[in-house]
Amino acid sequence: MLFTLPDPDSLYQALLARDPQYDGRAFVGVASTGIFCRLTCPARKPLRRNCSFFDSAAACLEAGFRPCKRCHPLGEIAPAHQALLAALEQDPARRWSEADLVALGHDPSTLRRAFRRQFGMTFLDLARQARLRHAARHLAQGGTVIEAQLEAGFDSASGFRAAFARLLGHAPARMAEAALLRADFIDTPLGGMVALVDDHALHLLEFTSRPALGAELRRLSALTKGRIGLGRSAITDQLEADLARYFAAESAQFTTPMVLYGTPFTRAVWQALQTIPPGETRSYSQIARQIGRPEAVRAVARANGANQLAVLIPCHRVIGADGSLTGYGGGLWRKERLIALEARLAAASRDQKLRESLDLACNWP
Known part of the structure; x- marks a missing residue:
């Protein structure tokens, strides 16, 4: 200026x-x-x-x-840029990527420079603003704040709050003043995760790219009569510390209290998953036998897939009877990375125990 x-x-x-x-x-x-x-x-x-x-x-x-x-x-706007802006207006919720621009025949770096000169921001920045306005309309129609944040494509709760405040003049959490559950995003080496907590426990932890995340949020929204807002509690801090130790391959022991939803059968499956040591895996049939329902292999698989506390309830440690990774809501590549991480963690634990036993033997009188 x-x-x-x-x-x-x-x-x-x-x-x-x-x-x-x-x-x-x-x-x-x-x-x-x-x-x-x-x-x-x-x-x-x-x-x-x-x-x-x-x-x-x-x-x-x-x-x-x-x-x-x-x-x-x-x-004056170039015809090619006008076409992009028209596409943005037609579908404001679309999450554009550079790959989309390349598919339309644009060179991303050239387009970035052209849009910055014309608009003061890139086309992808404009697309994010359009998603934010779409999210605001979602909120105005009674949607939950966290659903709106996901629709806007913001992995960062602080970024969403700041952008929302610039757009409407107040933070989105004000639309859920009496929130029973508060949501925030946690960055991990495997991507962003969303955590829903109250003052006492964790209710949901999922990777933001999980396809079933929207349905899980809607279920929790129905249970709380829509009282889901943005924010943190001491539980969020505790969870973040647990995950930091875990992804640093220091510990797979989680201290964060959790709320387990579901039927008694589903909860029994999840409790069985928590007994699988890090670095080991089990098949669905092994879990079925462990809970005393050897005939319920398919039901065990469904319960495993319904887990909404990723990592902490280690459904990633369950594989096919033939050793294949099988499905994982967060993506098979994440499942593979989690299993590999825990193998390193287990090896480090074994090495530590060996060193301790050797030290004890050397000090034996």
Whole structure:
């Protein structure tokens, strides 16, 4: 910015006068329409209370406003870029990637530079803003905050809160003031995980890419009458510490208290999973025999797949009778990595015990 903008009241007077000295230097976002314009726009002037002023078109876009089709505050747009913007408007919830852009014949680096020059942000940044607005509509229609966060494609709760506050003027958690469960995201070497907690225990822990995550959230939302918000408790901190030790291959002992939903049979399966030592695996039929239901192999497989406390309830330690990895909601590549991690952890534990026994033998009188 080459100069400091005057106060909003002065800018509003410039808007009313269509003062050309601010063209390209100041923009107005109109809350009642969701549109942003040049101050010289020929459209009917909005009320002062509906106006917010910005020093760039990028700031308007980041705040969630759409460009006016009369004054074209973004300037002339290349036809190829117009097609991308039209696709974005048609499907605002779509999660775009560079691979999508390449498939459409664009060079990602060239496109990034062009969009930054034109809009002050990349096309992927614009797409994220569109998802955020879509998430806001989801909230307005009664959806849960955490569902909206996932739909917006934000793995970081703090990033979602900050972006949401810029868009609507307040954090999304205010829409669930009396939340029974609070959700936050935890980064791990295998990707983001979402954790739902109350003040006493963990209720859900899943990788954000798990296909069944939406259904699990809806079930918990129904149980809590929609009272799911964003936030943390001491349980989140405890879980984060447990996971940090685990992924550092230091310990597979989890101290975080958990709530197990499901039928008595399902809970029996999950409790059996917790008895499998790290570094070892079991088959579905072995678990069925362990819980005294040798004929219920398929039911054991269903209960294993219904686990909503990933890693802590180690459903990844269950494999096919032929030794194959079989299915895993977080992705087979994660299952393979978790098993390999625990093999290293078990080997380190054995080495430590061997060293301790050798030290004891050397010190024996």
